[in-house]
Amino acid sequence: MDYDLKWKREAEQDFDRLDTAVQKQALIQFEKLIKSPELGLPLGKKAGLDLTGYRKLYFFQKKYRIVYKLNEKNKKVVIFAIGKREDMKVYREVIKRLER
Numbered sequence: 249m250d251y252d253l254k255w256k257r258e259a260e261q262d263f264d265r266l267d268t269a270v271q272k273q274a275l276i277q278f279e280k281l282i283k284s285p286e287l288g289l290p291l292g293k294k295a296g297l298d299l300t301g302y303r304k305l306y307f308f309q310k311k312y313r314i315v316y317k318l319n320e321k322n323k324k325v326v327i328f329a330i331g332k333r334e335d336m337k338v339y340r341e342v343i344k345r346l347e348r
Contacts, residue, residue, distance in 0.1 A: 250282050251318075254326045258345055262330040270308050274330060277307045277314055285318045285325045297339050302328065313338045 255263075263274060280287055288303035305314045315329045315338055328345065331338035 249323060251285050252322075252324045253278055253282055254324050256326065256328050256345070258341075259327040259329055266312075266330065270312060273308045274312070274314065277305050278327075281305065281314070281316065281325050285316075288314070288316065291315070291339070295336050295339075297336065297343055299339060299342060302342065315339065315342050 263271065266274065285303075288305035291299035291302045291304055293300060299315070302315055302317050305316070306312070307314065311332060311334075313329075313331065313333050314327060317326045317328060318324075319326065329338050329342045331341060333339075
């Protein structure tokens with residue numbers, strides 16, 4: 249059974265800011281998540297950030313991450329952020345968004 253893909257507003261804006269080539273690869277990853285949301289690796293506590301319960305999925309030569317949360321009960325994948333990993337940028341952004 250396929251999962252529903254839900255987007256946080258900020259994640260939609262992240263996607264819109266990506267180059268077209270990066271967007272195309274992200275769309276392929278979203279299709280994979282709908283079918284197999286467990287593909288992404290679990291996040292936890294790292295570099296002073298606690299993203300326990302969230303997952304990451306690499307794309308575009310591992311330069312970008314999709315950070316999402318899986319809701320098994322409701323069969324939903326909720327996208328929280330899309331961005332570059334460098335300097336933990338995308339993960340820090342998720343933390344900021346959660347604090348708001």
